[in-house]
Amino acid sequence: MKWKHIVPAIVLVAAVTILVRLGSVRQPSENSIPPATTILPSPDRPIEDNSSKVFDAEVHHFGRVMEGEIIPHIFGYTNHGTEVMEILDIETTCGCTVAGDYTRTVAPGERGEIPIILDTAGLIGSLEKKIKITTNQEPEHYELSMKGEVWQPWSLEPAQAMLGIIKDPNDGPSTILKLLKKSEGMLNVTKVEASSKTFSANIETVTPGREFKITVTAHPPYISGANSGKIRIETDDPTKKETVVEAYLFLEAAVEASPQHIKLPPAPLAKPTKKQVFVTCNDDSKIELGDISVSPEGVTYEVFENLPGKQFRITFTFPEGLSVERGDVRIKTSHTEFKELILPITHFK
Numbered sequence: 001m002k003w004k005h006i007v008p009a010i011v012l013v014a015a016v017t018i019l020v021r022l023g024s025v026r027q028p029s030e031n032s033i034p035p036a037t038t039i040l041p042s043p044d045r046p047i048e049d050n051s052s053k054v055f056d057a058e059v060h061h062f063g064r065v066m067e068g069e070i071i072p073h074i075f076g077y078t079n080h081g082t083e084v085m086e087i088l089d090i091e092t093t094c095g096c097t098v099a100g101d102y103t104r105t106v107a108p109g110e111r112g113e114i115p116i117i118l119d120t121a122g123l124i125g126s127l128e129k130k131i132k133i134t135t136n137q138e139p140e141h142y143e144l145s146m147k148g149e150v151w152q153p154w155s156l157e158p159a160q161a162m163l164g165i166i167k168d169p170n171d172g173p174s175t176i177l178k179l180l181k182k183s184e185g186m187l188n189v190t191k192v193e194a195s196s197k198t199f200s201a202n203i204e205t206v207t208p209g210r211e212f213k214i215t216v217t218a219h220p221p222y223i224s225g226a227n228s229g230k231i232r233i234e235t236d237d238p239t240k241k242e243t244v245v246e247a248y249l250f251l252e253a254a255v256e257a258s259p260q261h262i263k264l265p266p267a268p269l270a271k272p273t274k275k276q277v278f279v280t281c282n283d284d285s286k287i288e289l290g291d292i293s294v295s296p297e298g299v300t301y302e303v304f305e306n307l308p309g310k311q312f313r314i315t316f317t318f319p320e321g322l323s324v325e326r327g328d329v330r331i332k333t334s335h336t337e338f339k340e341l342i343l344p345i346t347h348f349k
Contacts, residue, residue: 052080055142062118062148066239067155071118075144079106081137089134090114096121097129097146116146122159123150153183153239161199161216161231161247167282169251174217177245179203179233181210191234198222199229199247216247224253254283255338257331262316267323267347277343279312279331286310290332295345296324323347 056076065071079085085106090099096119103112118129126149133142156177163173181187186209192201197219204213216231231245258278265273281287286309292301294316304313316329327345 054078054080055144058142059145059147060116062146064149064151065120067124067150067152068121068240069150071120071146071148073116073118073146075114075116075131076111077106077114078111079108079137082108083137084108085112086136087112087114087133088136089132091132091134093130096123097131099131114144116144118146120150124152124155124159125150151182153237154179154181154187154235156180156214156233156243156245159245161245163216163218163247163249165250165252166222167252167254169222170220172218172220173249174215177214177216178206179212179214183239186210188236189233190236191232193232194247195230195232198227198249199231201231216245218247218249222249222251224251224256226250252282253338254285255279255281255287255333255335255341257341257343260343262329262343262345264318264322264324264345264347266349269318269320269322272320273318273322275316275318277314277316277329277331278306279314279333279341281310281335285335288334290334291330292332293330295327296322298322 054077056078058075060073060075062071062073085108087102087104090102092098098117098119100115100117102114106112114131114133116131127147129146131144131146133144134140135142156179158177161175161177163175166173179189188209189203189212192203192214194200194216200217200219202215202217204215205211206213214231214233218227227249229247231247232242233245234242256279258280262275262277264275279289288309289303289312292303292314294301298319299316299322301314301316304315305311306313314331324345324347329343329345331341331343333339333341
């Protein structure tokens, strides 16, 4: 048999085979019953037996709420042991979550409550806030959590005005915040103002009633180190009338000491104590260190030059028995502007 006769035969056999297989597949009738659907329990109501669980539920899902709402919840617990159960400590992950007046001791077989309050002001998006519980029984530690989603009728992106680190005290950097209307309707911004002369804020409309651009600018003079201020934004939205934005700028001094404050153990010192101070030149010049004086007397020091003309390490040794009421370290430098650095000395109490 020639190939031109064999190939059509093979194709015909394959087609018949496919039709037979398709015909063998049973299609569901109109009266057929669909497979049962398994409904999973909510996280607050697990399907397993809770008769021996200490906490009724370790996770509270509060759903979707508007930013600024206060979310209260009570975590109930049961002492299944044979001795009195004590709640020794409650630790939260941030200041937005606080514990109320909770049951501190529970007798065997009795129940207690831990009320938790979550303040959603300043929060946005999906979040989980954890509460760590320490008890006197095994297991000693439990982790509770509040989960949900926080939305805003309008929001700022980013949430803070960070203007960065500058070296030139005459610089005037700026940053842009986007104000976006998230919910339906139109939004009017009625006021934008800064709390200090260090910062100013200017608003522009990108899309009327929906999107705005706020430019935050820093203005000298600045103090060495951290400079901060607040930008208040007011709107006609009754659900969220205003918000306050933190503005930050850090001026890196031409010459600075780190740390800027020497803190000693409680007085009098139980043993000789060493403290290190680094003096750094941040501009393009190079410096030398001059006289170093310490009050009170009796403190010794050694100077090491880590980077010639740029960074120095000074190790101070404070003698045993020292008690400082008012003291400081004074370091003279060859810099034209920062001729002396003064570091206060105090004791931890």
